[in-house]
Amino acid sequence: MDQVENFPNFSSSMNNSSRNSTFGHSGSKPVSYGSKGADSGALSMSQKEISDEDARLVYVDDPERTNERFEFSGNSIRTSKYSIITFLPRNLFEQFHRVAYIYFLIIAILNQLPQLAVFGRGVSILPLAFVLFVTAVKDAFEDWRRHKSDKVENNRIASVMVDGQFQGKKWKDVKVGEIVKIAANETIPCDIVLLSTSDPTGVAYVQTTNLDGESNLKTRYAKQETQAKVPEKERFIGLIKCEKPNRNIYGFQGNMEVDGKRLSLGSSNIVLRGCELKNTNWAVGVAVYCGHETKAMLNNSGAPSKRSQLETHMNLEIIMLSVFLVALCSVTSVCAAIWLKSHKNELDLMPYYRKLDFSEGEMESYQYYGWGLEILFTFLKSVIVFQVMIPISLYISMELVRVGQAYFMIRDSRMYDAATNSRFQCRALNINEDLGQIKYVFSDKTGTLTENKMEFQCASIWGVDYSSTEASLEHGHQAECSAQVDGKVLKPKMKVKVNQKLLQLSKNSFRNVEGKQIYDFFLALAACNTIVPLVVDTSDPTVKLIDYQGESPDEQALAYAAAAYGFMLIERTSGHIVIDIHGKRQRFNVLGLHEFDSDRKRMSVILGYTDNSVKLFVKGADTSMLSVIDKSLNAEILRATETHLHSYSSLGLRTLVIGMWDLSVSEFDQWHFAFEAASTALLGRAALLRKVASNVENNLCILGATAIEDKLQKGVPESIESLRTAGIKVWVLTGDKQETAISIGYSSKLLTNSMTQIIINSNNRESCRRHLQNALVKSRQPLAASAVPNNFEGFSDAIGTPIALIIDGTSLVYILDSELEEELFELASRCSVVLCCRVAPLQKAGIVALVKKRTADMTLAIGDGANDVSMIQMADVGVGISGQEGRQAVMASDFAMGQFRFLVPLLFIHGHWNYQRLGYMIIYNFYRNAIIVLVLFWYVLFTAYTVTTAINEWSSMLYSIIYTAFPTIVVGILDKDLSKRILLKYPQLYGAGQRREAYNKKLFWVTMADTFWQSIVVFFVPLFAYWGSTVDISSIGDLWTLSVVILVNLHLAMDIIRWNWVIHAVIWGSIVATVICVMIIDAIPTFSGYWAIFNTAATGLFWLCLLGILIAALLPRFAVKYIYQYYYPSDIQISREAEKFANQRVIGGNRQIEMYPIPDGPPR
């Protein structure tokens, strides 16, 4: 489809616009999830005058007056949460936000009441105290580290104006209104408005790595009016009125009154805390935001916390367990009531009631409270005894397991990016297991699928295509494009492939019209940008390298390309640029610069030549440029250029169109007047500047077009292939245009030729609806025709021919937030690939929300730029690529990594493992706690329902802390169901997580049934074996303790897949530790169970019981496990066998075949 036809409303509105008409941008469209809507919102914001109550008044060099009302925060920062005094209360307060902890606290408090004292007072608090203590130690350690870094930060020295001269002052003492001087390479202590810099034009270069991770230099300006003043000589008097502190690091609004003049201040006049001053000897500024009010600190909040799906599901089962708990307690209290009722007349003389013994006066000390209260107390007592039914230790275990899993994810060498020396980062610690259940992947394109390292590929100049593909990178050519400065050779840092023909032509320019156009073309590339050339020393003292620093990688690529063709940008100040053109240094005055914005999608520069002629150079996206180019001029060339553009973008290249215009004196004056007015305007300056720009960028003469290759990252096609084989739906959401997106789709194997493509580009609601309905009909057809299943396609939605949906942002405007969403979702869920192009950042989030709202399937968003932040935060799992475009995506993400291809090991290996491990761990923890509760419960039935525990109270408290806690944590961190190799070889194995095979209702109930059986065996074997014997409570209690502990450890051991030495140590170690603990407890003479274990363990009956319990309890599980694994093997099971026996097959083939005869055909 033709480009222009895709946006008819856009181009038509442009055609109608005349030079003087206001820019008919599309902000009036009804947009909800569109960037345009967001932009127009910002526009209205900027038009507002800062009212006095919304403003912050800063008296320059007068901190006393500025801080008169003590409303501005000082510059000392505190990222730590606690002080020594507040640590205990605050930390406890925060910890008790967990409902489970409150439950355990209530139980511990109940236990303190004398009537309910089931356990000793100390013992009952033990588990809760342990959990609280572990968490508190962890928090305290983290906070101590923050304290340390705060201290270092606060005590750094800044040079501050005090009594007319600059003096060293600690950062924490800097106040709003003070004048601060920063030397080169120093870090800025607070947000300052620049007053003057060492550069005569007032330019300062700053590096914002600490703020947004971008390593390129940014330019900031001091106002001309303040640049001349020297604060040391005369006191600076001025008033800055600016907006209240906010977290927008790219925006600043304010004005400054100096010498009766009002100067407007914008984001280019402020330097933020944490930035470093570069390439500038010094800069002087006034502090406007300090400490916690600086933009850097306001942005310091971490990623929003997400909750894992597993944990959400787990809560349902926890409710189930609470129901069990209430049921057990009710049974106990009802039985107790019946017992009391039937023995009512016997209580008088019973050794355990002895009512008769009490004379009337002392009745209150006789602890019988009547029938009703006794029942209530029995109920509460049973809650206390059976409390571990709700596994408190599970929460802390899960946290520890996730930390352990994160450690291994971080250390995985498969996810280490050697190119940027960056490891995998785990920023969120509570959604590890979600990585194993992903069903949808939403990916950004630029910087995520592609490297975002732009390479200049082709140029179309004056209708002639020069592509550099056949060009060579010979050494001789590189030497030519260098410049001599002060006897030193300057070379561009990056080498670019050049087209020999074009190189020759560019050298012989000025001779003909063609040469003139080439000259202008490269001049535009070198000049029309915001690149700052940096001169870097090399090992060779005579050679220096020029490093082009800029915010846009496209501009960098173009500047390097221009340098390679002999147009080397050497110097840029705010007033002029110096370009070395084939060895001749030329100086141009920069009269005006209209920066790029997302509405105009172009930028322009007005250059004043030495002969006083003025030229306007414009470069921009083809759609926006073609609408401002004068079509009556050079129609042939325009057509040729359009053809080239089309072929470039179908190769997957990013295209830009270059245009220029000779400004006449009157045109220049008119522009100059408007520009001056706009740039000093106080109201809506941004909008005014934009209007000035779009007025002058009109009726241009076309120069040509450039094509830049955005190279695919390594391993992207293979990764996408794997993800799709695993049944993950990959959606690509990109801001690029359709052709580029589709071509990247092909090169990344997202799209294949066997796919049916459905393309939706509509510009109104009705046609959207029509398109969607047609597409739905189309998508249903192959489904019906898929009678013959395709054995080679591994897609879970096994349809005949896979469908690819391609939809653009304009259509999405009408679909999102309307009733068409439903149809889009239905259509999209039938497609194996969805490609959304031209989407705005908020639309990306809208698409993620569309899927998230309608399915329970897990979504993952991966991106690298600021425009992906909303999508990353919206998705269940957000992954940031720490790449070229800065760190905002990383800051918002849950996981961050260097390359897109790391998604495969992240999901298939770690996600799979994490999910399997944690799912098993939760089920196991339920089992582990339920079994001991049931054993306690059975015993209660034989104690006249009085909730006596045979198991020593210390043992029952240590049970979930020491006896059984460590194995489950270690297994949760270390056990692997399958090796990395197999998991990568069969991506389909990932489906186990998507189908929730490791944790589901069925597994829960099966495990609970098993728990029931095991508890019966544990309890009743000793009961019958010791019935009517001399056995005492402590002895049989010790037997129950040991059998339960050994049983649950063996149960775990049976399910462990890989036994390495750590697991061996921890499993057998806990059994040994338990035995030691039981022995220690029984060696305390003041406990009633003194020496019980030693006496009973000396009898044969004890050991026979123990062995019998273990075997009988595990027998059904073992048999069922075997039948299930052997006769109904899961994919994981088969792969596991394949992994183990594959090697043996090769080595001892004959023997193996004998043992496992391969049947002639499949058995079923």
Add this chain to the structure above:
Amino acid sequence: MNSNYSRFTQQELPAWQPILTPRWVITIFTLIALVFIPVGLAAFSASQRVVEVEYEYDTECIPDSYKDNATAYIKDDNTNKTCTQKLSIKSKMQAPIFVYYQLDNFYQNHRRYVKSRSDEQLRTKDKENDVSSCSPEDYVTINNKSEPIVPCGLIAWSLFNDTYKIQNKDKEVVINKTNIAWASDRTTKFGSDVYPKNFQASGLIGGAKLDPTKPLSEQEDLIVWMRTAALPKFRKLYGKIETDLEANDEIVVVIENNYNTYEFGGKKSLVLSTATWIGGRNNFLGIAYVVIGSMSLLLALGFLLLYILKPRPLGDPTYLSWNKNPGGLR
């Protein structure tokens, strides 16, 4: 990078990876059967070898005139509590013969009862005032002074006080009442310098009285009684007979029926029993072992049969769900 690479961080530690192959499973079940059936049979025969004579005397030792009012009889200090019964020994009982009293429906594990003791007081002389957990059997008022009871609490208070004498062929059979309690209790848990004080001195007497001149560590009946039974039906060792009783011997037991179980419907029995390695007579474990062993054998045979009839090649990729039938399973 190489410095960071280790088998541990890459989770590639050498590991043993067991897989439930039919061979393994059948072997394991057969092994269980091979161990459990013989052990079960041995346990069963050991239990069968135990000779046990049990005589429940709680109703028989009430004179006919008191049959309807056993409580009144047992509470009356003036009634004659002696009760004689002939028992015949079915088969030879080899020394040592253990003499037990067995109580049924007596909840020594009742929460109120279990807690009503002071282990500190039992062990240390200085801790005789440590009676806070013993209420109501904590202090007794003597001469308007509150004196602590040693040993305090309901357990000690309700000490069993029936006594047995056994005659065989008109000769007194000696019942050895020493070393009937655990050595650990005698040496460590019960103090050798702690003497009974104010015991059973209040109005209501729950059971036996103690000799105030003997330290607690020598009061073995008390020590045995204080090891509270786990279950409502239990035996406690009364003493040991160190001579054999021959088959068809007619022994005469003379019982002093003092202990009040009539109040709450408890049962009392006298038990003479020999012991083997498995303890007293209890067939349960033997039978359970044989059952578990037989089940394992059955499972082993069943799995063997299944394996011969329907084997599955292990780790065959053709069985993977996506290789079998993409549409079939889902």
